[in-house]
Amino acid sequence: MDQPFKFYEFFCGGGMARAGLGDNWECVFANDIDEKKAETYKANWGEGEIKIDDIANIKTENLSNLADLTWASFPCQDLSSAGAGAGLEGARSGTFWPFWNLIKKLRLENRVPKIVVLENVCGALTSHEGKDFSAICSAMQKENYLFGAVVVDAVDFLPQSRPRLFFIGVQKDLIDVSFLTRTEPDSKWHTKALINAQKKLEEAAKKSWIWWNIPYPTKRKSTLLDCIEENPESVKWHSPAETQRLISLMSRANLSKLQKVKEFGKPKIGTIYKRTRKDENGNKVQRAEVRFDNISGCLRTPSGGSSRQIMIFVDNESVQSRLISARETARLMGLPDDYRLPPKYNDAYHLTGDGVVVPVVSFLSRHVLEPILLNLKKSQKAA
Incomplete structure (x- = not known):
């Protein structure tokens, strides 16, 4: 050209x-x-x-x-x-x-x-x-x-x-x-x-x-694993209590997904979004919805805590969680690793x-x- x-x-x-x-x-x-x-x-x-x-x-x-x-x-x-x-x-x-x-x-x-x-x-x-x-x-x-x-x-x-x-x-x-x-x-x-x-x-x-x-x-050809940072600097791991609190927000169907992954026998990565749902009595409750299909949920701007995607790492009975990192969000948008992100986490996630x-x-x-x-x-x- x-x-x-x-x-x-x-x-x-x-x-x-x-x-x-x-x-x-x-x-x-x-x-x-x-x-x-x-x-x-x-x-x-x-x-x-x-x-x-x-x-x-x-x-x-x-x-x-x-x-x-x-x-x-x-x-x-x-x-x-x-x-x-x-x-x-x-x-x-x-x-x-x-x-x-x-x-x-x-x-x-x-x-x-x-x-x-x-x-x-x-x-x-x-x-x-x-x-x-x-x-x-x-x-x-x-x-x-x-x-x-x-x-x-x-x-x-x-x-x-x-x-x-x-x-x-x-x-x-x-x-x-x-x-x-x-x-x-x-x-x-x-x-x-x-x-x-x-x-x-x-x-x-x-x-x-x-x-x-x-x-x-x-x-x-790429999977969610290809976008994961081994040692992210923009986020910290949740404490065991924070991870357990997240699990407590899961419905029976989502707990069943988690249990099947635990029994899978190999390490697996999933993603979680917190959403407001109605329970069996019609009351609005907060739920943690998990997916383990090697695909991230749609990234959204972090207007509130529920809009930030959470990563969950499962290896048999070991379960760890943390927020998705700024660089991981960039990779999920197809940006190269030399793309300069804002120094603040929320600004990078919003971008x-x-x-x-x-x-x-x-x-x-x-x-x-x-x-x-x-x-x-x-x-x-x-x-």
Whole structure:
């Protein structure tokens, strides 16, 4: 490739989309409002491209370069099933609209990005009975994008269960993308919830909708064990009493899982999340839910103690536990060990738990984004 493709990275966090896009891409502008995340961005990528500010304050004059791609992993809290349900009207997920206003203004200036990728939680499919999903699709259609969406689970690439929704749009009349599309949805990438949400779109948006045709990834080889730090510095082991307290929060079904692993005869690693559940009398109680399938639960931002994932190590009757380490969270997001994390544990966990999975970005770039732009270059040269 002669020159790298250029991109904007909005809601950039620590630059995980940038890490996933790799050397074939050049970031010409990045933005985030979170100063702690921005400091980590600078530590890993330098200070040249990032502007720390509210998205509502960003002007097109700040975007001095043309971009082939705009990547935006906009806040998910108001679209998440765990959130308050405010959707795109919420203070956090609603930041989509000032971001999209920038896209609209770039169009008026004849420099709208060729491709736009939006990433968010799958709750965006059902938020406000699908109206938020429809609003995003209509916004893309009105700015002349052909677009579709896929649901990609990080578990295909890393030992973490983390399904996420990716909208991918390309400017109409830019290039024929039929070589990357299919006439019907593919159950691998197009879930029932996505198909149902697409059916509810307005007719104009449906006419701009495409089903992306993406190859299946190769079988993942890594397991949870590959992400474990032998001697983590960011966390300490629980005391025997703390571990026993954790076990006491398990339901019968989860205690049965633990007992089977004890009888397995070989050391095994699992993960635990504390969750609020109803008991047999309908009362809300705290439960410790464990899994031993060599896969991490979905990382989340540590808004409270229950949001921090716990590691449990079982060797016959010996059971030890501790919080997941900061570096382990980074590994579960696909970040290399030379990636510089914030020195404070909660800041590091917040950064990784709020990010986009690096190999998923790489996969989409390799199989969708780069083929579009490479074919565009070929057609322009041929002309």
